[in-house]
Amino acid sequence: KAYIRQPLSYEIYDMAGSPGSECFLMRVDQNSQFFSVAAYTEQVDKRLLRRESRLDDDGALYKMFNAGTSGTSGVEKKNRRFESNTDLSTFVSGMNSSGAELENFIFDNVDLPRQLNYLAATVLTQNNDNMSKNYYLYRDSEGSGEWTQLPWDTDLTWGSHYMTNDNISHDGIWATADYVLGGRNANSPISPSHPFVGIRELQGNRSWNRLIDKLLENERVKNMFRRRLQTLVDDLLMSKVVDDRLDAMELMLESDAVRDRAKWGQFGRSQSLTQAIAVLEDDYLMPRRTHLSVTHLATNSASYPTPQTSSALLPGPAGDETSVSFGVIEGNPSSLKQEEEYIEIINTANEAIDLSGWNVTGGVEFEFLPGTILESNGRVYLSPDVSTFRSRAASPTGGEGLNVEGDYSGQVSARGEIIKLINSEGGVVDQRLTPSEESDTQKYLRITEIHFAPLEGKRFEFIELINIGPDPLDLTGVRFTNGVEAELTGSLAPGELGLVVSTPSYFPGLKILGIFSGALNNGGEQLTLRDVAGENILSFDYEGEWFTAVRNSGYSLDLRDEIADWSTWEDRLSWATSSEVGGSPGVLNPFPYSNDYDSWIHSFFTVGELEDPLVSGPMADANGDGYSNLMHYALGVDPEVVLSGSFAEIVIENDIISLQFDRLMKTPDLNLTVQISTDLLDWSSLATLTDSEAQENGLETVTYKSPIPLSSRSQQFFRIWVTQNP
Known part of the structure; x- marks a missing residue:
């Protein structure tokens, strides 16, 4: 009804x-x-x-x-x-x-x-x-x-x-x-x-x-x-x-x-x-x-009015949350199995606390399920893998009547970090600074280059690593666990580079540290490199869409600064397109790196402007000078600087007319042509690049020659045409 x-x-x-x-x-x-x-x-x-x-x-x-x-x-x-x-x-x-x-x-x-x-x-x-x-x-x-x-x-x-x-x-x-x-x-x-x-x-x-x-x-x-x-x-x-x-x-x-x-x-x-x-x-x-x-x-x-039964004894309003805090935070299990780490949360009050909507943040991320109850004078254990927790050889483990919740993402890092317990209102109930106990490989082993989309196929994929420390690094037990899987062997001397590859025979004469199974994902994925104890050395996501030339044209991802803080590896701006197709396996990344539009604009626009494509987009005209931001990028000119006709010069020699101008070097994401017309209607003729001279400021002076003799067509028009490669 x-x-x-x-x-x-x-x-x-x-x-x-x-x-x-x-x-x-x-x-x-x-x-x-x-x-x-x-x-x-x-x-x-x-x-x-x-x-x-x-x-x-x-x-x-x-x-x-x-x-x-x-x-x-x-x-x-x-x-x-x-x-x-x-x-x-x-x-x-x-x-x-x-x-x-x-x-x-x-x-x-x-x-x-x-x-x-x-x-x-x-x-x-x-x-x-x-x-x-x-x-x-x-x-x-x-x-x-x-x-x-x-x-x-x-x-x-x-x-x-x-x-x-x-x-x-x-x-x-x-x-x-x-x-x-x-x-x-x-x-x-x-x-x-x-x-x-x-x-x-x-x-x-x-x-x-x-x-x-x-x-x-x-x-x-x-x-x-x-x-x-x-x-x-x-x-x-x-x-x-x-x-x-x-x-x-x-x-x-x-x-x-x-x-x-x-x-x-x-x-x-x-x-x-x-x-x-x-x-x-x-x-x-x-x-x-x-x-x-x-x-x-x-x-x-x-x-209670019903004599045949008894009251359910419901507890009434929730109690004070100040009784809740972190207990033991085990970040380095004696088993050396990182999946056996755990975080203990304790309640010292005489009434249970409903943890629905609470979170743990920091090195680990976890949102408590609705209905998670922290018992009075009790504890909840958080685990990255509940099943593994219950198989631990030592207490706390399964068979002990423990309230275990999971699975949380991330891990308790030996590098030391602040882990926070946040209530459902967003307030910090407790926080803990974990001790810093970095291994040598965590301190000094770094990924410097990733080649995930070689033109020749999977067999040319590689990951390059370097020892940035003062002493040799023993790589025994170091392994990739996400993205690709590989066990590393051998060692790296200070400053030495080594490769983890799919097919070693395609990298003759180079130091091979390991052979990975699977393949690097052209669309991007998480790469996790762990030390012998299972601690993360690096764990970050790269994206295939970061650089079109890397995804589509055979370039590699080059790290800009191998001594930067380890947490920056996930930042797009920490990476660049390699200087050449195929990258530079086993040698220091050559400079200058190739340019790309999205990285270039970060030098000129604010965060708010970067989020507005009408200001910082490639076809936008940031300063109203009639030239798109993409044209400014092609010519290596600040998009806030007004371009005038003086950026190019006409050169006439031996009955041939040429256009000479400065452009940004190494722009594999850009297609630049110089088109010729005699009537401003038909632009099908293309000028030929005849000279290129590099400058120290990252620009190059280029000369494009008309295919039409001046004596046959005394009136010729040049235009520079730029498009982004997909």
Whole structure:
């Protein structure tokens, strides 16, 4: 009657941080005539998983038709059908344990943030039809290995319930029923409105769910759930989010709801759309708000009104965040496996903290998932690879009941850096300067040249390295891990250059430090060079579009300054187009480098002007002198300087007329021609470059000779034509 229960429920799950289907109401016409109002619900499949940015669409996915009691019966496998249901059976078995074994299993195998979000959204919407069916189980099979429930079939929500006379066609609304005898014979105790609905003692539709029961059997998980539910009660249920969505949906439906009712009728009492939504607001939403924000507060437990059950002891408003800080930051694991590093975050207060929307920034980057709870007097471990963390040989590791979240990007650097813990409001809660313990290769080994698009093909690709230090560098254990993969060997003397290549035979007489597998990406990619301990020596992204001549014309990327700070390798302005096609493998990069328009303009325009193509673009005329910026670049003249006719000179010798002018040297991204016309209409004749003399200022004086003798055409016109190479 209200139509909105399904789409609104999915929206609440989504806002809570529990991945779910897109669902929306739609008008269906048949043969250009109104047919019905229907709810479109997206299938839970690989496409849904792919849409969720931090879920792997190759993870296992099961549609469940049991209460979490079997991995083979009452299940429908959706993904990874090339393998058996062993993973699900193992999970079901593990969740059937108890005590410390259960606790360790939960913390190693359940995606706690998303699972807590699922449970909390289930309570907000009072979705009780998901105990023994109507949910999915998803596992991050190739990542953390963790499981979570996903919602499905959310029509019996927002107070609507199946338990009135075992009939879905009724008008009963339940919002505060923590204990009631329901069903046809009124002899089956159920607890549809209790926050812990789904455990064995507090059943929903005369059924319970073993996964929910076992999760809330563990006191640590139950306390985490209390905090997450309280957050969502405060942020969603008590806000105007639901009211605003109800108003918007009612406005959208209006006349179509009238047509649908006239065509198909209704069950139970006759209600207009406005009346049905008013029932949802008055009979469910308002009492539900009181039930969860007042009745079940721990501070009101003495006055809890239902003797057959007990208060959920919700904690109330969030506590002081000053109790949260960094603990141990392990940047150099004794195993020399950098993936085993971790960051510990501790809470010294007696109440849990919801870390939803918090971030860690600095050398590592991580955004906490909604639903991440830092327990009272507890800790959360952050890892670049959660699965690897749980395989550590030494504590902290798996099997210890640890709350581990990840995967963060970057690494805790031995170079020393500030790592910050940022709350959801953007405030710095804590920061830590990590110690500087650089290895010699981190200090002195640098990449100086990258040839990723040689004209002759992959076999001529190379990466050039140099030792900028005062002593020989042992390269044992140094390796490329991103972009290409290669193990380096040997050593480099001070100032010595060496190459990492695809095909050594194409670099005779040059020092080869390693052979890489794969190929350098012409479009750009991240290159990561690590030392023997797995610490980053350099990790940066180069872009194929930085320099067109490098991508398309066989030039290489040359580093401008090998003794610059290591953090500048990712900056486009740290690189240049090589002086010659093919680069300069194994020798110092020749100077001057080739020019390119995008680098050239950085010397003349402000940051704001560089962002405005009408000012700094190649076809813009920055100073209004009638010449484009590209022409200024071709001639090597500041775009703010007015060009006049005096920049070129006419030379007549032996019946031949020539044009002589200065132009910028080494501009492989530019095509410059001198065109000839005798009538200012036909410019098809081209002058020939007959002389070029380099100057010390990076310019060259060039002479272009007309192919037409002056005696045959006494009137000749020259024009300089410049275009950018693609």
